[in-house]
Amino acid sequence: MDRISDDQLLKLAREASLKAHAPYSAFPVGAALLSSDGTVFTGCNIENASYGLTICAERVALFKAVSEGVKDFDTLALWAEKPSWPCGACLQCLAEFAPDLRVIRLGEAGVEERSLKELLPLAFHLPSATENERE
Numbered sequence: 001m002d003r004i005s006d007d008q009l010l011k012l013a014r015e016a017s018l019k020a021h022a023p024y025s026a027f028p029v030g031a032a033l034l035s036s037d038g039t040v041f042t043g044c045n046i047e048n049a050s051y052g053l054t055i056c057a058e059r060v061a062l063f064k065a066v067s068e069g070v071k072d073f074d075t076l077a078l079w080a081e082k083p084s085w086p087c088g089a090c091l092q093c094l095a096e097f098a099p100d101l102r103v104i105r106l107g108e109a110g111v112e113e114r115s116l117k118e119l120l121p122l123a124f125h126l127p128s129a130t131e132n133e134r135e
């Protein structure tokens with residue numbers, strides 16, 4: 001079977017945004033995360049009256065995938081009324097599993113793409129045990 005198109009993935013992200021719980025910001029966001037095996041995991045932002053407990057759409061999609069045993073990813077499609085790129089916290093979580101991820105969104109001129117490395121060039125990774133020993 002052919003791989004899902006960017007347009008289809010963005011459509012899934014937009015559909016996921018309809019499930020957002022965003023009464024405080026009124027900024028619904030949807031994410032669709034395409035795994036290397038072709039499975040798509042979607043997520044929406046889920047806000048809380050205790051604002052800091054809010055979780056972004058991207059992390060919902062990522063955590064759904066990882067909790068199902070899926071850890072290799074190809075593309076993340078993001079949808080919001082005003083196009084945005086993932087926040088720093090989500091980029092760091094994505095970098096844990098998918099340093100070579102493509103991130104796409106629908107801009108005014110069409111599909112826009114960035115790599116995760118462009119969006120978060122210096123992601124944090126725990127120094128390896130050997131590096132720790134050297135210090």
Ligand code: THU
Pocket residue numbers: 022025027029044045046047054055056057058085086087090
């Ligand atoms: N939000 C996301 O879902 N993804 C992002 O990358 C940035 C922000 C959500 C969090 C909050 O519910 C709303 O957008 C406004 O910040």
